[in-house]
Amino acid sequence: QSALTQPASVSGSPGQSITISCTGTSSDIGSYDYVSWYQQHPGKAPKLIIYDVTNRPSGVSDRFSGSKSGNTASLTISGLQAEDEADYYCNSYTNNTTLIFGGGTKLTVL
Amino acid sequence: QVRLQESGPGLVKPSETLSLTCAVSGDSINIHYWSWIRQPPGKGLEWIGYIYYSGTTNYNPSLRSRLTISLDTSKNQFSLKVNSLTAADTAVYYCARGRSAYNLWGQGTLVTVSS
Numbered sequence: 171q172s173a174l175t176q177p178a179s180v181s182g183s184p185g186q187s188i189t190i191s192c193t194g195t196s197s198d199i200g201s202y203d204y205v206s207w208y209q210q211h212p213g214k215a216p217k218l219i220i221y222d223v224t225n226r227p228s229g230v231s232d233r234f235s236g237s238k239s240g241n242t243a244s245l246t247i248s249g250l251q252a253e254d255e256a257d258y259y260c261n262s263y264t265n266n267t268t269l270i271f272g273g274g275t276k277l278t279v280l
Numbered sequence: 281q282v283r284l285q286e287s288g289p290g291l292v293k294p295s296e297t298l299s300l301t302c303a304v305s306g307d308s309i310n311i312h313y314w315s316w317i318r319q320p321p322g323k324g325l326e327w328i329g330y331i332y333y334s335g336t337t338n339y340n341p342s343l344r345s346r347l348t349i350s351l352d353t354s355k356n357q358f359s360l361k362v363n364s365l366t367a368a369d370t371a372v373y374y375c376a377r378g379r380s381a382y383n384l385w386g387q388g389t390l391v392t393v394s395s
Binding site for chain 1: 325327338381383
C-alpha cells in the first residue's frame, strides 16, 4: 500500500491560515471517516490533533480543523502561531482493515 | 495519568529478532486497541500493526510475515517482535493507544540495526 500524498512543505505568516491536503484513494479516505491528523515537533512523539475527519480531542486548540471531500482530507490551521511550526501527518483506515500514514508535511511559520 | 513506556535493545544485529515491550500505567490493557508505529531517522511515520484486548491482531501487509504483536495482561503490557532484521528496520519505534486514532503515545525508542 502506498502512503497517502501530502505536500512536503507549506508555510505561512503569523495570524494567517494554512491548509494541508492529504490525498488517498477510494480504498481509504474516500470510503471511511477514519482520518486522523498528528502534529510532531522535533525529537518528540506525535500528538493527535484531529480524529474521525473533523473531531478535536479535548485540549486541542479550535484553531485546528479537519475536513474531507472525496478522496482528499484537509487540515486547516487558522491564526498561525510560531508554536505551530512542526511536521504534520495524516492517517486513514483502509478497506483491507489496515492503516496508512501520509508522507508528512513540514509547516514553517515565517 | 495514563502513560506508555517502550523498552528494548537499542542495537540489534542484522538477521536477528527485535523484541520491544510497551508498559501501560494508569489504564487497563483490557479495554482498548494498542498499536505500534515506527519512524526511520529523518522520515515519516509507518503503521506497523495493532492488537485488541481480545487478542485480535492486524499487521502492515509489507511487514506481516516478520511481525508478532502480543499482550501480557498480567503485566499490563504489550509487545512487538520483528524478525529477520535489516538496516531498513532502523527507526524510532512508538507504542500508542488506539486503532485508527492514536490519542496517547510512548516517548519512542530508537532501534538501530547494525553489525
